[in-house]
Amino acid sequence: MIYELLKRHEANFFIMYASSKDPNFYYAVGMKLPDPAFYAVGEDGTEMLVVHEMERRRAERESRVKEIVSLSDVGFYEKVKELGVEKALAETYAEILKEHRARKILVPKEFPSFLYKHLSEHFEIEIVSNPFSKLRSVKKSWEIKEIKKASEIALNALKFFLEIVKRKREIEELRKRVELFVYEKGGLAEDTIISSGRRSADPHFVGEGIVEKHVIFDIFPKVRASGYHSDFTRTVIIERDEEIVEMLRACIEAKNEAIKIIREGIEAKEVHDKVCDVLEDYGYKTIRQKAKEGFIHSTGHGVGLEVHEEPKIFNSEDKLRSGMVFTVEPGLYYERIGGVRVEDLVLVKKNGCEVLTRFDDYVEVVP
Amino acid sequence: MIYELLKRHEANFFIMYASSKDPNFYYAVGMKLPDPAFYAVGEDGTEMLVVHEMERRRAERESRVKEIVSLSDVGFYEKVKELGVEKALAETYAEILKEHRARKILVPKEFPSFLYKHLSEHFEIEIVSNPFSKLRSVKKSWEIKEIKKASEIALNALKFFLEIVKRKREIEELRKRVELFVYEKGGLAEDTIISSGRRSADPHFVGEGIVEKHVIFDIFPKVRASGYHSDFTRTVIIERDEEIVEMLRACIEAKNEAIKIIREGIEAKEVHDKVCDVLEDYGYKTIRQKAKEGFIHSTGHGVGLEVHEEPKIFNSEDKLRSGMVFTVEPGLYYERIGGVRVEDLVLVKKNGCEVLTRFDDYVEVVP
Numbered sequence: 001m002i003y004e005l006l007k008r009h010e011a012n013f014f015i016m017y018a019s020s021k022d023p024n025f026y027y028a029v030g031m032k033l034p035d036p037a038f039y040a041v042g043e044d045g046t047e048m049l050v051v052h053e054m055e056r057r058r059a060e061r062e063s064r065v066k067e068i069v070s071l072s073d074v075g076f077y078e079k080v081k082e083l084g085v086e087k088a089l090a091e092t093y094a095e096i097l098k099e100h101r102a103r104k105i106l107v108p109k110e111f112p113s114f115l116y117k118h119l120s121e122h123f124e125i126e127i128v129s130n131p132f133s134k135l136r137s138v139k140k141s142w143e144i145k146e147i148k149k150a151s152e153i154a155l156n157a158l159k160f161f162l163e164i165v166k167r168k169r170e171i172e173e174l175r176k177r178v179e180l181f182v183y184e185k186g187g188l189a190e191d192t193i194i195s196s197g198r199r200s201a202d203p204h205f206v207g208e209g210i211v212e213k214h215v216i217f218d219i220f221p222k223v224r225a226s227g228y229h230s231d232f233t234r235t236v237i238i239e240r241d242e243e244i245v246e247m248l249r250a251c252i253e254a255k256n257e258a259i260k261i262i263r264e265g266i267e268a269k270e271v272h273d274k275v276c277d278v279l280e281d282y283g284y285k286t287i288r289q290k291a292k293e294g295f296i297h298s299t300g301h302g303v304g305l306e307v308h309e310e311p312k313i314f315n316s317e318d319k320l321r322s323g324m325v326f327t328v329e330p331g332l333y334y335e336r337i338g339g340v341r342v343e344d345l346v347l348v349k350k351n352g353c354e355v356l357t358r359f360d361d362y363v364e365v366v367p
Numbered sequence: 368m369i370y371e372l373l374k375r376h377e378a379n380f381f382i383m384y385a386s387s388k389d390p391n392f393y394y395a396v397g398m399k400l401p402d403p404a405f406y407a408v409g410e411d412g413t414e415m416l417v418v419h420e421m422e423r424r425r426a427e428r429e430s431r432v433k434e435i436v437s438l439s440d441v442g443f444y445e446k447v448k449e450l451g452v453e454k455a456l457a458e459t460y461a462e463i464l465k466e467h468r469a470r471k472i473l474v475p476k477e478f479p480s481f482l483y484k485h486l487s488e489h490f491e492i493e494i495v496s497n498p499f500s501k502l503r504s505v506k507k508s509w510e511i512k513e514i515k516k517a518s519e520i521a522l523n524a525l526k527f528f529l530e531i532v533k534r535k536r537e538i539e540e541l542r543k544r545v546e547l548f549v550y551e552k553g554g555l556a557e558d559t560i561i562s563s564g565r566r567s568a569d570p571h572f573v574g575e576g577i578v579e580k581h582v583i584f585d586i587f588p589k590v591r592a593s594g595y596h597s598d599f600t601r602t603v604i605i606e607r608d609e610e611i612v613e614m615l616r617a618c619i620e621a622k623n624e625a626i627k628i629i630r631e632g633i634e635a636k637e638v639h640d641k642v643c644d645v646l647e648d649y650g651y652k653t654i655r656q657k658a659k660e661g662f663i664h665s666t667g668h669g670v671g672l673e674v675h676e677e678p679k680i681f682n683s684e685d686k687l688r689s690g691m692v693f694t695v696e697p698g699l700y701y702e703r704i705g706g707v708r709v710e711d712l713v714l715v716k717k718n719g720c721e722v723l724t725r726f727d728d729y730v731e732v733v734p
Binding site: 021032033034035053054055057058072077086107108109110111112113114116117127180183184188190191201202203204205206224290292296297307308333335 | 388399400401402420421422424425439444453474475476477478479480481483484494547550551555557558568569570571572573591657659663664674675700702
C-alpha cells in the first residue's frame, strides 16, 4: 500500500519522526521507543529505522524493521555542536535520504513542523494522511484476537459494575473499583465514564458525585500486554424516568438498525445516516440537521491501538472493509435532562458484521 | 513568559493544535480532551480554546482557559463540505487569528505540518521550542506534592520487589506483581524495567526470562489521579560478581557526587560532567569520550507529566532553577557483562537539592 502511495504521488520516500507513543510509528517499527526516532520507507525497497546509539542493539533485536541505523554511524553527534540538535537531526536525515537519491518525500499530516521546514530546503515535500492509519484500520486476525480479549474485559467490567452499583452510589469509588477489577484481569481502563444526572449531557464528561436515576457506563480498556482496546457503553437505568427510557429506546433501535446494514462495501455514511434516520423518526434532532442538542456526535470510530482511530463513521463515502473494527454509538444529549448512549464494537465481515460486545441493550438495576 | 517570548520574536500569537495526550497542551488548557483542539494565546491578552461543539459546555466548566469557542460558532461545519476537514480547520483558525489582527505567529516544534503549511499562506510563522515545556520544567508546590506521592509509590514498589524476588525469579511474573502492587496504591507503572543478565546492557530493555546474578529495577509510576510521575532505579545484587559490584560502586559514587553539587544557578552540563568525571576516574569510558560502551546516555531528564521532559541533564549550558525536578542516573553498560544503573529523582533548591527517592544505594538480596 505504501509503494502504491509513493507511486501515485511520484515520491521516493515516506518518512515519520515520532516515538512509539504514536501508534502509527509503533505499528510501523514494532517496538517500544520512548524517545523520537526516524523511520523511512522508499520506493527502492529501503525500509530503515534510525535510532540513538543506546537503542541500536535493542532495535536490531526487537524491531520488525531490518535495517537499523545508529545516529553515531552517520555523523550526527559531530554535527550537534555546530548546528544544535534539531538542525543536526534534519541534516543527518537529509544526507541519508540523499544517499538513496530521494527528491520527493511524503510526510504524514502530524509530521513535526521543525523537520518539515528543514527538510523542505532539500526536498520537495508533500503532506499526506498517514498510510499507517489506513493500514491499521483493517485488523489482522491476531489483532482481532486481542480486541476480543479487551471486549471480554469490558463486558465483565460492566457485570461487576452492575453488582456493586446496587450497594454503592459514589461515582469516584465505583470508578476506582471497576478500574482495579479491569487491571486484575490484565487490562487497563483510564477515565472510565460513569456519568449521571444532567451533566451526562456532555458526552465526554467522566462523571463525579452520586449516581442518580440513570448512569452512562462507557469503558474503553486495553489489554496491557498488547495495547489493543475495546470500547463499550451501556446506559443503566436505576430509577425509571419516562423521557430517559424513551431516549434510550431510540438509541437502542438506532444502534441495532445500523448494525443490521453493516457489511463490507457499504459507505461509512450509510451507517451514520441509518442512525440519524431512526433517531429523527423518533422525533429527536441530529447532527445531520446541525442540532446542538440531541445526537451531536458522529456514529462511531475505529478502535485498536488507539481508542479513536480510523475509520470515522460519519459523513464519509469511504467504503467499509472486511476486518475493520469500529464502534456504533448513538447517543442523545439534553442539558435539561442529561444524556444516554449505547455503544457496541463491531467487526466488519463480507456479508455482515460481528458484534464483539454482546450484552443486553436495555439494562436496569433494581437496588 | 509567553508574553516575553511573543515580544522577543515580535509575534502576535503562540498557538498549539493537539489533544490532551500532549502534556504541554494538557498543562495549558487544564482539562482532558481526547481529540485535537486549538489553543491560542496573544500579545493582546487573548487566550482561547477552540473545541468541537460537543466539548463546549465541558470546556467551559473544566478548562482553565476562560474564552471557549465552539467550532460551530465560527462557521467550521459550513466550510467542511467544500474544503475538507483539514483545510476547513486551517481556514477557521486563520479567520479567528485575523480577527485579532495577527500577522506573525509562533508554533511549537511539534506543530503538525498540515496546519503549518496552510497557515503559512496567511501568516508569517516561526517555529520555537514549546514555551510550555520550559514552564513545566519548574514545578509548582502542588506538582511537587504529586511527584512526592509518585516517588513514595516507587520506593514501596522496590521494597515489595525485594521481598518477592527472594522466592520468584520469573521476570514477567515479578513485573506483573509489582505493577499490580503499584496500581493498588493509586499509581500506574507500565514497562517497568526488570532486566538481568547480559541483555541488561541495553538501557531500555524491559527484561524477560529469569533473574540472574543482578537485576536493574527501574520504575517510573504516575499517580493516576493527577498524572504526575516519579522515576527511580536501583541495581539489585543477587549473587556477587566482582565486575558488576565495581561498576555499581562507580555509579553510586558518580550519582552522589553529582547530587552534592546540584543547586540553583549551576549549568546542567556541570552535573553531567561530574558524573563523567567520577566514572572516568574509575577507568570507565563515557559518552563525553564518544564511547559506545560504558556510560552511553545522558545523566538525566526532567520528570513530571511526562517521564522524559525538560530539563535535559546533558551537555547544555542551561542553568538549573529552583523547583526543577529531574533524574540523576549514571549507568554502565557492556555487552559482555550487562548493565548497572542507579537513579535518584531530585528537586532543585536555592542552596542544594532534595532527593525525592531516598533509599539505600547498594542493595543486595540474600535469597
